[in-house]
Amino acid sequence: MSNPRLLAISGFPKEAVALVKGQALILGRDPSNPVEVNDAAVSRKHCAVSEVSSGVFEVADLDSHNGTFVNQTKVTRKTLQHGDRICIGRSEFIFLIEGEDEEAFRNLLRDNQSPSAAFTTLPLNRHGLPVDDSWIGRMAGDLAALFKIANVVNGTRDMQALQWDLLALIGEVIPAAQAAVVLRTKQNEEPGQPCIWNRQSEGGQPLVIRDEIVRQAIWERSAVATAALAEAATGEHVLCVPLVAVEKTLGVIYLTAPASSAAFGENHVYFVSSVSRIAAVTLENLMKLDSLRAENQRLRAAVVAAEGSLIGESKAMHRVSEFIGRVAKGDSTVLIRGESGTGKELVARAIHSGSPRAGEPFVAINCAAIPEALLESELFGHEKGAFTGAVGLRKGKLEAAEDGTVFLDEIGEMAPLLQAKLLRVLQQREFERVGGNRLLPFNARVLAATNKNLEQGIKTGEFRADLYYRLNVVSMVLPALREHREDIPPLALYFAEKYAAKCKRAFKGIAEEARDLLMQYSWPGNVRELENAIEHAIVLGLTDEILPEDLPGTLLEERATELPAARYHNTLNDTKKQLVLSALDEAQGSPVEAARILGIHPKYLHRLIRNLNLKSEGKRMA
Numbered sequence: 001m002s003n004p005r006l007l008a009i010s011g012f013p014k015e016a017v018a019l020v021k022g023q024a025l026i027l028g029r030d031p032s033n034p035v036e037v038n039d040a041a042v043s044r045k046h047c048a049v050s051e052v053s054s055g056v057f058e059v060a061d062l063d064s065h066n067g068t069f070v071n072q073t074k075v076t077r078k079t080l081q082h083g084d085r086i087c088i089g090r091s092e093f094i095f096l097i098e099g100e101d102e103e104a105f106r107n108l109l110r111d112n113q114s115p116s117a118a119f120t121t122l123p124l125n126r127h128g129l130p131v132d133d134s135w136i137g138r139m140a141g142d143l144a145a146l147f148k149i150a151n152v153v154n155g156t157r158d159m160q161a162l163q164w165d166l167l168a169l170i171g172e173v174i175p176a177a178q179a180a181v182v183l184r185t186k187q188n189e190e191p192g193q194p195c196i197w198n199r200q201s202e203g204g205q206p207l208v209i210r211d212e213i214v215r216q217a218i219w220e221r222s223a224v225a226t227a228a229l230a231e232a233a234t235g236e237h238v239l240c241v242p243l244v245a246v247e248k249t250l251g252v253i254y255l256t257a258p259a260s261s262a263a264f265g266e267n268h269v270y271f272v273s274s275v276s277r278i279a280a281v282t283l284e285n286l287m288k289l290d291s292l293r294a295e296n297q298r299l300r301a302a303v304v305a306a307e308g309s310l311i312g313e314s315k316a317m318h319r320v321s322e323f324i325g326r327v328a329k330g331d332s333t334v335l336i337r338g339e340s341g342t343g344k345e346l347v348a349r350a351i352h353s354g355s356p357r358a359g360e361p362f363v364a365i366n367c368a369a370i371p372e373a374l375l376e377s378e379l380f381g382h383e384k385g386a387f388t389g390a391v392g393l394r395k396g397k398l399e400a401a402e403d404g405t406v407f408l409d410e411i412g413e414m415a416p417l418l419q420a421k422l423l424r425v426l427q428q429r430e431f432e433r434v435g436g437n438r439l440l441p442f443n444a445r446v447l448a449a450t451n452k453n454l455e456q457g458i459k460t461g462e463f464r465a466d467l468y469y470r471l472n473v474v475s476m477v478l479p480a481l482r483e484h485r486e487d488i489p490p491l492a493l494y495f496a497e498k499y500a501a502k503c504k505r506a507f508k509g510i511a512e513e514a515r516d517l518l519m520q521y522s523w524p525g526n527v528r529e530l531e532n533a534i535e536h537a538i539v540l541g542l543t544d545e546i547l548p549e550d551l552p553g554t555l556l557e558e559r560a561t562e563l564p565a566a567r568y569h570n571t572l573n574d575t576k577k578q579l580v581l582s583a584l585d586e587a588q589g590s591p592v593e594a595a596r597i598l599g600i601h602p603k604y605l606h607r608l609i610r611n612l613n614l615k616s617e618g619k620r621m622a
Contacts, residue, residue, distance in 0.1 A: 004036070004048065004057055008084070024050035027088060028062070041089035041220050043067050049080070049095070057095070059086055066219055073620045090220060131441070145173045148304050149275055153282045160195060163287065166279050167197035167253075176239070176255040178207045183212055183243075183251035184282070194456040196255075209254055209512045210238065217252050226258035239264040241272045245284035251467050253279075268369045286331040297359075310343070310350065311494050312487035316479040320347065323368065328354030335411075335471045336449040339476030341528030344449035345409060347478065348592050352405040357445060360404030368410035376418055377434050386435025398431060401444035411471065412452035412463060423467045446471070481530060488518050489528060495534040496546060506544040523554050554607070577612050580605070 006025070009058045012203050027035045028046040037046065043064040052058050060077045061068040069087040080086075086093045102200040111326050149169045156162040161182040170179060180194040196207050212262060216239040217224045228235035253276050257264065310321055327334055336344045345364060352362045378388075381396030396405060406415075414422070425431045425444060430439045448471045457463035481488065500507035510518070516536075523529055537550035548556065556573070579598065587593035591609070595602040608614075 004051070004097045006096075007096055008091065008093055024048045026062070027093075028064075036086060037091050039089040039091060042091070047086075049086075052079075055097075057097070064088070069219075072215060076368040077093070090216075095463045098345075110198075116134065136199075145271075146274060146278070153279050156282075157286065157289075159283070159286050159290065160281070162282065163195035164197065166275070167195065170253070170255070170272060170275060171197060171199060173271060174239075174255060174264070175261060176257050176264075177236075177261075178205075178256045180207055180209060180254045181243075181251065182209060182254055182299050184218065185213075195494060207254075207256065213238055213240045214252050214254065216240075218249050220251060223273055225264050225269060228265040235259045237261070237263045239268060239272065241269070241276045243276050243280040243283065245280040247530055250280055250283055250287075277524070298487040310346070310523065311491050312484065314486045316484040317487060320476070322398040322477060324350050324354060327351060327474050329356070330474075331355075331445055332531070333446045333448070333471055333473045335473075335475045336447065336478065337475060339480050339526055340449060340451045341478060341526035341614035343527050344451075344478060345407065347476070348405075348407045348447045348449060352407075352445075355405070355445070359402050360444075361401050361557055362405050362407065363401040363444075364407040364409060365397050366409045368413035372415045372418070375415070377420070380416070380421070380431050380433055382434035385435070390435065393433075396433065398425065398442055398444065399433075399440060402441045404445075406444045406446050408446065408448040410450060411448040412457055416462075416464065419464045421469060423464065426467075426470045481526040482547060484588050485519055487521075488530065489515065491530055492518055492534055495531045499535045499538040503538055505538065507538070507546075508544045510546040511548065514546050514551060517551060517555050518546055573612060576608060577614065579612060581607055 004487060025035060026033045026048045027037055027042075028044050029037060030043050030044040034046070043062070043066070045062045046064045047061050047068040049057060049059050053226070056079060058077060058079045059070060059075070061070060064087060067074045070080070071074065071085055080095045082095065082097045084095045086095060089466060092242065153162065167179040167181060169579050170176070177199050179197045182194045183343060194207075194209060198207070213224050213226065221242050221244055223242070224238075224240045226238045228237055236259055237257040241253045243250040243252060253272055255264070255268075255272065279344050294371055310317055310324075324347060334348075334351060336347055338344055348364075352358060356524065365379065367375065377390075377394070377396065379396050379398055381394050381399055382390050384390060408422075421431075425442050429442045431442055432439060443579060454463050454472075455469050458465045458468060489510075492515075496507055496510065518530070518533075525532070533552050533555060534546070536552050537546045541547065541550040554568065580594070583594035583597045584591070586597055591605055592602050597603040598605065
């Protein structure tokens with residue numbers, strides 16, 4: 001005959017047997033419950049044991065704060081078997097369904113326990129200190145040790161080194177033979193490899209970490225201590241203190257001492273608890289820092305994959321790729337030259353990504369985009385009060401680059417005064433903030449780019465010759481797009497797929513007439529203009545294929561007589577040409593007056609004259 005019941009073996013309540021027949025048996029802190037468990041770690045309605053079918057019983061957690069555990073495993077709902085152990089807070093029950101004598105069952109459990117199985121749980125407040133004020137006198141003598149530990153903890157940025165130093169410093173105060181830091185960042189995950197410290201460097205017994213003690217310390221967020229029996233031949237004293245951080249419990253500090261020595265006292269518990277609170281926050285921050293570093297490396301790898309590869313199979317692009325591979329491994333200053341839109345910054349980023357500095361910052365500065373009055377502060381930074389509006393210290397781009405790479409785009413537009421200051425930085429490898437008097441080291445690599453003729457600038461006095469020679473250690477001229485037209489199709493397809501995915505529209509390809517237009521256009525804006533043209537076509541196109549009418553008007557205004565099926569575009573261009581010539585004739589060759597007659601901006605008229613090859617006619621009329 002079955003006799004289903006719960007047998008309380010530890011914690012609260014002290015009743016020997018609780019019957020589970022007829023209706024759900026609710027366990028919790030609420031006095032109205034059939035089984036009142038007077039424990040702060042237990043919810044008011046913690047769990048319920050009920051018969052779900054004939055002879056089948058289950059335990060269900062009632063959304064408790066600290067969870068319900070069956071055989072040391074956290075459960076939401078679980079069918080019970082004879083002899084299962086149910087743990088809530090500091091209370092443990094055995095589920096019995098057969099007819100054993102309860103006292104005999106308790107004796108059996110007691111006989112099977114190890115000599116050190118009796119736990120002592122010491123409640124701590126939310127600061128990791130005892131709930132009364134008795135700790136003040138005991139802790140006074142440990143302040144020096146706490147200060148030393150705090151200095152070490154706050155000055156260490158390596159997880160493994162921090163754990164080892166922490167255990168060694170605890171060992172100077174606590175008479176422990178062995179110690180470990182066991183980290184378990186998620187409640188139900190298996191602990192990682194512990195960091196273990198031994199007082200004896202050699203010959204000591206291996207540390208055995210009892211998982212049930214670790215689990216109880218984490219569950220209850222309380223220090224757990226066990227004392228080995230004096231008559232036991234084997235066994236050890238254990239002190240286990242949780243590492244409670246700001247957001248979660250990270251794990252425990254686990255200390256052991258042989259049974260032949262004195263057991264851990266309350267003063268030891270409170271000292272280690274104070275240390276754990278100091279260390280837990282730093283460990284949590286280091287975990288987050290490691291996570292951010294890993295995420296940063298992943299994002300950098302993604303950026304390198306997206307931007308580090310040059311698109312093109314022409315001989316010109318192969319030469320650029322070979323140049324990048326050669327100069328990336330060195331540390332020389334590189335001057336990248338070429339027309340606007342040829343990809344000078346992309347080449348600079350590729351050099352940085354392939355260099356030993358790839359893990360350091362890449363700082364790009366557009367010397368033409370920043371006003372001259374602000375560029376000095378942007379480069380060198382400024383001290384508080386250096387000028388009106390300098391309300392605080394600010395680091396400049398050169399300082400922010402640290403050991404990475406500084407890319408000076410449009411270097412030919414830099415003012416002469418700043419050229420002299422930049423020359424000193426490159427020569428002396430040091431600089432001062434604006435308004436400062438302290439020299440700061442400059443360790444970054446410098447890459448520069450320009451679309452201007454610097455040699456001509458030297459002759460006219462616009463650019464310093466000494467700065468030119470300092471920058472022009474290694475130089476590369478990037479080819480214009482019209483010089484490697486065979487790369488236009490793969491570039492166009494790359495940009496089309498990129499913007500089609502961004503705009504979430506279907507894309508099947510580029511029509512033959514549109515490809516011919518792309519190949520015949522002169523591309524004065526180079527790759528940047530090609531990218532803009534493809535984005536324009538993707539955004540305004542009405543089909544899943546790029547058609548000639550989807551491309552910008554500048555491409556259609558150039559002659560397309562060699563195109564098959566180009567009648568529409570030729571007719572449109574002829575009409576524009578007749579309108580422009582008629583307006584110029586009426587204005588007696590004056591482009592400004594002709595633009596007024598046509599009702600367009602003079603700059604647009606100049607572009608029409610250039611694209612429609614009307615320069616000679618315009619000069620004749622003028």
